[in-house]
Amino acid sequence: MKKFKMFFDIEKEEQWLNELLQKGYCCTNISGLGIYTFKKTDKRYVIRLDYQDYLSKKKFEDYKGIYEDFGWNYINSSWLGGIRYWQKEDDNQNEIFSDRQSTSNYYRRLMGYSSGLGILFLLFSYMLYKDSGLYLAEGLWSMEGALFWKAFLFETPFALLRSLPALMVVFYCSSFYKAYRKYSMLKEN
Structure with missing residues (x-):
């Protein structure tokens, strides 16, 4: 399923994405033009958004590795946007910021x-x-x-x-x- 939606508020975008995830969809891709791709799933997922300034390739790989160590999967999105999308199965430890x-x-x-x-x-x-x-x-x-x-x-x-x-x-x-x-x-x- 594909949905088109534009957001100017990162928290509203995260809320909308989580509402779709609760309906049984898993997010697979997000284009820079506001096109979100989902697939139907039986598992429950949660998504969190993070904004990062420009990261070099090395820093981005380190940043990505830290999140992946805690079970988060990176969802491909626009490289220039700065907003990073992280998704994982809902396990009641769903916050990306620890402190x-x-x-x-x-x-x-x-x-x-x-x-x-x-x-x-x-x-x-x-x-x-x-x-x-x-x-x-x-x-x-x-x-x-x-x-x-x-x-x-x-x-x-x-x-x-x-x-x-x-x-x-x-x-x-x-x-x-x-x-x-x-x-x-x-x-x-």
Whole structure:
């Protein structure tokens, strides 16, 4: 079975994947384009997601070996994404972070990921909007009557597409804030 889904929140993605696993599906592949591949199984699985900054081939093999030593299987995913997918049979020892420090480090990495992408989309939004607004049709605002409404309705889907980078800034700022809250709660206790 293949499913297409896009996520901007790593924890919601993990929750969705675990819901499918509880229904008797095993995840076999995840593409960078949001296509998830599953197969039916009788075993119960659990999946955990981890975000890692760029790892060299040697560091990635070491990182992978540590998880595999504890029974986790790596699911192939986009190499550039930074999100690593780990799955294993449900045995009631289903956490990938063994202590507060490693959980804290995870949220700190997530904050860096979210802020980096947020800044990237903010710069992209600035480049898109610095010389013009969302609507690019010349003379749109000087048109009147039915001609204005036809032009306005025609341009609106394009304006919504142009607003996508700004929406991404909002998503990544929200993701940063959520990770920051969890990070700071771990640091306080």
